[in-house]
Amino acid sequence: MKAYALEIPPAAFSGSRGRFETVVSWLDGQEAAGLTHAELEARLQVESRELFRQLLQDHLDLRAQQETRLAAVVGADGVARGGAETGRERGLSTVFGEVRVRRTAYRTRGHADLHPADGMLNLPVERYSHGLRLLTAIESARGSFADAAVALERVTGQRLGNRQVEQLARRAAADFDRFYASRPRQLSVAGAVLVLSCDGKGIVMRPEALRPATAKAAGTSAKKLATRLSKGEKRNRKRMAEVGAVYDTTPVPRTPGDILPAADTQRPPSKTGPNARGKWLVASVVHDATDVIGQVFDEATRRDPDHHRTWVALVDGNTHQIQRIHTEARTRGVDVTIVVDFVHVLEYLWKAAWCFFTEGDPDAETWVRAHGLRLLHGRSSDVAGAIRRKATSARLQPGQRANADTCATYLTNKRPYLDYPTALEAGWPIATGVIEGACRHLVKDRMDLTGARWGLDGAEAILKLRALRSNGDFDQYWAYHLAQEQQRVHQARYPDGVIPSVR
Numbered sequence: 001m002k003a004y005a006l007e008i009p010p011a012a013f014s015g016s017r018g019r020f021e022t023v024v025s026w027l028d029g030q031e032a033a034g035l036t037h038a039e040l041e042a043r044l045q046v047e048s049r050e051l052f053r054q055l056l057q058d059h060l061d062l063r064a065q066q067e068t069r070l071a072a073v074v075g076a077d078g079v080a081r082g083g084a085e086t087g088r089e090r091g092l093s094t095v096f097g098e099v100r101v102r103r104t105a106y107r108t109r110g111h112a113d114l115h116p117a118d119g120m121l122n123l124p125v126e127r128y129s130h131g132l133r134l135l136t137a138i139e140s141a142r143g144s145f146a147d148a149a150v151a152l153e154r155v156t157g158q159r160l161g162n163r164q165v166e167q168l169a170r171r172a173a174a175d176f177d178r179f180y181a182s183r184p185r186q187l188s189v190a191g192a193v194l195v196l197s198c199d200g201k202g203i204v205m206r207p208e209a210l211r212p213a214t215a216k217a218a219g220t221s222a223k224k225l226a227t228r229l230s231k232g233e234k235r236n237r238k239r240m241a242e243v244g245a246v247y248d249t250t251p252v253p254r255t256p257g258d259i260l261p262a263a264d265t266q267r268p269p270s271k272t273g274p275n276a277r278g279k280w281l282v283a284s285v286v287h288d289a290t291d292v293i294g295q296v297f298d299e300a301t302r303r304d305p306d307h308h309r310t311w312v313a314l315v316d317g318n319t320h321q322i323q324r325i326h327t328e329a330r331t332r333g334v335d336v337t338i339v340v341d342f343v344h345v346l347e348y349l350w351k352a353a354w355c356f357f358t359e360g361d362p363d364a365e366t367w368v369r370a371h372g373l374r375l376l377h378g379r380s381s382d383v384a385g386a387i388r389r390k391a392t393s394a395r396l397q398p399g400q401r402a403n404a405d406t407c408a409t410y411l412t413n414k415r416p417y418l419d420y421p422t423a424l425e426a427g428w429p430i431a432t433g434v435i436e437g438a439c440r441h442l443v444k445d446r447m448d449l450t451g452a453r454w455g456l457d458g459a460e461a462i463l464k465l466r467a468l469r470s471n472g473d474f475d476q477y478w479a480y481h482l483a484q485e486q487q488r489v490h491q492a493r494y495p496d497g498v499i500p501s502v503r
Contacts (some may be wrong), residue, residue, distance in 0.1 A: 008411075013058040016051065018469055023047050031457035049157055053096035063117070064102040068502045073106035073114050076493050079276070081106035081114050088115070092123065095131040104502070112493075119490030119499035122482065126317035127235075128168055130482060132158060135167050137172035137478075141465040144449055167460045173461040175481045178467065180282075182301065182480075189271055193250040193274070193428055194304055196296050196336070197314040198321050201443040202238035203285055209456040216240035239456075241285040241443050241463060245435045246303070249274035251427025257341070260369050262467045274429050278303075281470050283442045283463040286456060293324045297332060311336045311407070314432045316344045317414055327346075340417040341432040343411075346372055355400060375411075379423040384408040393485075442466050465496035 005393045023044075026032055032040065064087070072080040088105040091098060103117035124130060134269065135155065139148035145162040148169075153159050159166075240443035283297050313325050317340045329336040347370045371383045387408045391401040411418070423430050443462060447454065468474045491497035 012062045016055045016058045019051050019054045023051065025225070026097070039430055045166045049096050051112060052450050053099060054092065055419060056096055057099045060101050061100060065123075066125040066503070067104055067117055069104065070106070070116070070500060070502065073500055074114060075111065075114055075493055077111065078495070079108060081108045081111065084108040087324075090123075091134060092129055093127050093158055094129040095135065095158070097157060116500045118488065118503045119493075120502065122486045122490065124485065125489055126167075128160075128164070130161075130485070133168045133172050134478060135169040136160070137465050140165055141446070141462055141469060143446075144429070144452070154477050161188065162278060166461075169455050170461040170463065172481065173464040173468075175484045176464040177478070178484065179480050180299070181476050185242075192309065193251055193426075194226060194309045194311050195245075195247050195249055195276070195314060195434075196284075196300055196301055196311065197245045197432055198293055198296060198325075199243050199287070199316060199432065199435045199439050200240045200318075200432075201243060201439040202441065202453055203241050203459055204452060205239045205285075206453045206455055209454060209459070210237070211426050216428050224282065228444070229309075239285055241283055241434060241447070241459075242287065242289045242292035243247070243281070243283045243439050243442060244292045245279065245281050245438050246296055246299045247276040247279040247434060248303070249265040249276055253427040254424045256420075256424065259376055259430070260372050263369075273431070274427060274485060276429075276434050279434065279443060280470070281438045281467045283438070283467055284460060285454075286460045287464060289321055290324055293328055294319065297328045297334075298420060301332065301334075307334045310426070310428075312428050313338045314339050314341060314435065315339075315417070316432055317410070317417075337419075337423075337428075339419070339423050339428065339430055340414050342372075342376070342420065342430045344432070345375060345414075345418065348410050349375075351403040355396060355402075355404040356390060356394060356489045376420045376424065380411045380415045380418045384411040387411075401418060430456070438470075441470060444493070 027049075027397050032043075035043070067086075069086075072082045074080045083106065085105045085107060087102050088099050089102050090102050101118075101123065103115050103123070105113045105115055107113050122130070124133070128136075132152070135152055136148060139151045143151075145165045148165050149160050149162055152165070254273065280299050282292060282299075284292055284476060301316070304311070311329075313336050315321050315325070315338060323339060325336060325338060346368065349371055350364075353364040353368050357367065371386070374380075374383050385408075391404040394401075396404070401445060420430055446462060446466060447459060465474075468477050487497065490499055494500065
């Protein structure tokens with residue numbers, strides 16, 4: 001540290017010292033003496049940004065003065081740049097304010113200039129610093145791009161437009177897939193059940209971001225009302241975001257009575273079901289269910305590479321998702337037991353109940369509980385048959401019995417995935433609360449803001465940033481992202497990825 005201080009030219013940091021003395025003089029004067037602490041805070045907040053901006057500028061100037069002049073710099077194309085232009089400037093907007101970066105450009109006719117000092121500083125391609133990119137990633141994942149811009153200006157004094165905020169968020173999420181693909185194995189606790197789950201949640205998109213079939217439906221549909229969308233019309237303005245989850249859980253055996261206790265019986269606290277641990281989430285509006293389920297299996301394989309543990313897949317009954325899970329399991333040679341969410345099945349029972357009971361009739365609740373218990377005992381075929389017979393004996397017309405027939409058909413078709421006796425005895429979860437919560441947290445809470453209409457790239461970036469924060473991986477990801485940025489933007493320009501040292 002002392003040796004470094006001796007090497008600093010006498011004029012270095014003179015601007016910073018002058019700025020500091022100015023602040024100290026103001027604090028020592030009559031004007032500051034008459035201010036409240038809140039007024040002092042506000043003034044010093046601005047002054048501190050300018051002081052640190054000047055410190056950064058002085059440091060960059062010092063590095064420019066001390067930059068070593070190289071005889072030539074060879075690029076990744078094998079061409080030597082023998083000409084050198086010192087003092088080449090570029091701007092950089094930082095969390096403290098605008099600074100100028102001076103460095104040597106190595107040149108030769110017909111080839112791009114090289115700036116080794118840029119690589120050592122890991123300067124971004126755009127004018128905005130990685131510090132601003134970090135704040136943008138954090139704030140835009142929390143709220144709207146407009147709110148993020150306001151938050152950035154409040155913290156840094158830098159004013160960015162909504163489009164710049166979105167572009168920086170997109171760049172911040174660029175290494176999401178590579179980050180998770182490159183992570184080392186993280187083996188789970190032996191004996192814990194490995195749970196996989198997936199679901200979808202619609203996002204209102206701009207017309208050019210819709211999938212072809214949805215765009216076609218939106219283009220051919222006629223609006224019924226001039227001032228608002230009618231029932232069903234909003235569907236043609238959404239694109240499905242696929243959400244996946246992987247987590248560990250310790251088995252908690254239960255009985256059907258624990259799941260559906262009598263109305264006057266309180267569920268024992270110890271029988272609340274298995275709790276999720278080590279939850280990992282992923283969401284994408286660009287990739288379809290095939291890709292997202294593949295990522296879910298990648299994460300599960302990372303936790304249990306030798307397939308020694310019990311794998312359980314919780315779904316809401318979507319046929320395509322079930323098919324994809326079967327396909328992935330066969331491809332990877334792993335046994336996966338698929339369980340349809342019991343809460344989802346209960347909703348079918350409730351819809352069937354209103355074919356037989358009037359709205360609010362307490363007997364409907366008794367009927368649903370009785371059939372729900374039969375399902376938990378593994379008697380889905382009996383329940384389906386009973387529902388059809390009841391609709392027939394009640395002489396219901398086709399329109400009146402539609403929901404009853406739908407429920408019976410659903411129970412018949414999903415029978416292989418309604419083995420609740422095995423699941424309860426083994427202590428597995430039988431509800432998809434984790435993935436439903438993920439759909440709400442990752443997608444709805446941020447993407448469904450009033451009036452929001454999303455572009456494809458912006459929506460994808462926000463989903464990834466929110467997943468990183470939910471997974472607790474953001475800090476590790478950011479270090480990885482900066483290393484990837486240096487490799488992409490700078491190291492790739494030189495032979496063997498080695499930036500020439502100019503110190």
